[in-house]
Amino acid sequence: MKRGVKIMLLAGLAGIVFSFLACNDTIKNEKATDMNSNEEDLDFIFPKGNLGPKELFTGNAYNIGLVDIDDVYTTAVGNVYFEPGARSNWHTHPSGQILVITDGVGYHQIEGQPIQVIKKGDVIKCPPNTKHWHGASPDTGLQQLYIVPNTEKGIVAWMEAVTDMQYNNINQ
Numbered sequence: 001m002k003r004g005v006k007i008m009l010l011a012g013l014a015g016i017v018f019s020f021l022a023c024n025d026t027i028k029n030e031k032a033t034d035m036n037s038n039e040e041d042l043d044f045i046f047p048k049g050n051l052g053p054k055e056l057f058t059g060n061a062y063n064i065g066l067v068d069i070d071d072v073y074t075t076a077v078g079n080v081y082f083e084p085g086a087r088s089n090w091h092t093h094p095s096g097q098i099l100v101i102t103d104g105v106g107y108h109q110i111e112g113q114p115i116q117v118i119k120k121g122d123v124i125k126c127p128p129n130t131k132h133w134h135g136a137s138p139d140t141g142l143q144q145l146y147i148v149p150n151t152e153k154g155i156v157a158w159m160e161a162v163t164d165m166q167y168n169n170i171n172q
């Protein structure tokens with residue numbers, strides 16, 4: 001097997017495992033007060049969740065599943081907290097994705113388009129099979145609720161990391 005294919009398969013597998021773990025997380029009695037005192041001053045409506053794997057995220061991103069997928073509800077709902085500077089790899093969703101930003105400031109970019117600044121109160125729709133990434137701004141973290149419909153078609157297909165050059169291309 002070629003090395004590139006192997007890496008892609010590994011990254012895909014890690015993504016599936018991560019999604020699975022995230023979606024099966026029960027909401028624990030963690031409270032915002034349990035967090036480190038040096039945590040930035042963002043609202044934590046939901047528990048922080050699990051640190052995303054380095055293969056899929058640059059910096060620290062924490063994911064918690066809020067709605068389990070089953071035969072009735074085929075929509076994945078969860079929360080991701082991106083620390084300042086953290087972002088996802090490039091990826092696609094077979095049925096698209098809706099992001100509801102509940103606090104902080106972040107970036108969302110569809111391939112070939114400028115970076116879009118997103119902040120508390122914004123709702124972003126990313127179309128099906130459209131290559132994109134999302135994450136925090138360099139100085140302020142981001143709290144995003146994600147809604148992935150029609151998961152019977154799949155949840156996410158992971159791709160390469162967003163480079164620093166791509167991430168910092170905000171003012172050009």
Ligand code: MN
Binds near residue numbers: 093126
């Ligand atoms: Mn996405």
